[in-house]
Amino acid sequence: QVQLVESGGGSVQSGGSLRLSCGASGLTYSRYSRYCMAWFRQAPGKEREGVAAIDSDGSTRYADSAKGRFTISQDKAKSTLYLQMNSLKPEDTAVYYCAARTYDYCSGPWYFAWYFGYWGQGTQVTVSS
Numbered sequence: 001q002v003q004l005v006e007s008g009g010g011s012v013q014s015g016g017s018l019r020l021s022c023g024a025s026g027l028t029y030s031r032y033s034r035y036c037m038a039w040f041r042q043a044p045g046k047e048r049e050g051v052a053a054i055d056s057d058g059s060t061r062y063a064d065s066a067k068g069r070f071t072i073s074q075d076k077a078k079s080t081l082y083l084q085m086n087s088l089k090p091e092d093t094a095v096y097y098c099a100a101r102t103y104d105y106c107s108g109p110w111y112f113a114w115y116f117g118y119w120g121q122g123t124q125v126t127v128s129s
Contacts, residue, residue, distance in 0.1 A: 002026040002118040004098045009123030016088050016127070022081040022098030022120055032056070036106035039072060039083045040113060041094035041125075048097065050111030052083060061106055088127045095122040 004027075008020040020039065027035060038053035052072035053061045060072055071084040081098055099116035109115055 002100055004100060004118055004120035006098045006120040006123040009125045011126040012088055014090055014127055014129045017086045018125060020083040020096055020123060024079045024081060024100060027079060027100055032102045034105055036101040036104055036110060037081045038099045038110055040097045040099055043094040048113045053106040053110040055105045061110060063111060090127050090129045093127050094125060096125050097122045
């Protein structure tokens with residue numbers, strides 16, 4: 001069983017930075033030969049949208065809104081996923097979720113929430129102007 005726990009959210013002014021972390025217990029390369037992990041976000045009244053994804057082999061993918069500002073990475077030894085967010089804008093305000101899909105890469109429609117079977121509880125990010 002995979003359990004995901006996010007941390008690192010908070011409030012920051014426009015132009016600032018935050019780093020989100022997601023502890024992934026039970027998600028190891030030895031157990032799952034391949035997996036896809038991603039960050040999603042959901043703003044009030046909007047659908048959950050994919051922000052960035054990373055394969056177990058390190059390949060990354062980004063939504064257009066995240067390219068050049070956000071960086072997804074993983075530390076397999078710590079079973080932790082990260083999202084470094086720079087140049088934050090008020091429109092980045094949302095609850096950010098960590099997600100995982102096992103036995104597969106992110107080559108499918110990773111930007112859709114239904115692609116993932118495991119979710120964290122979310123962490124709030126608020127960017128003020």
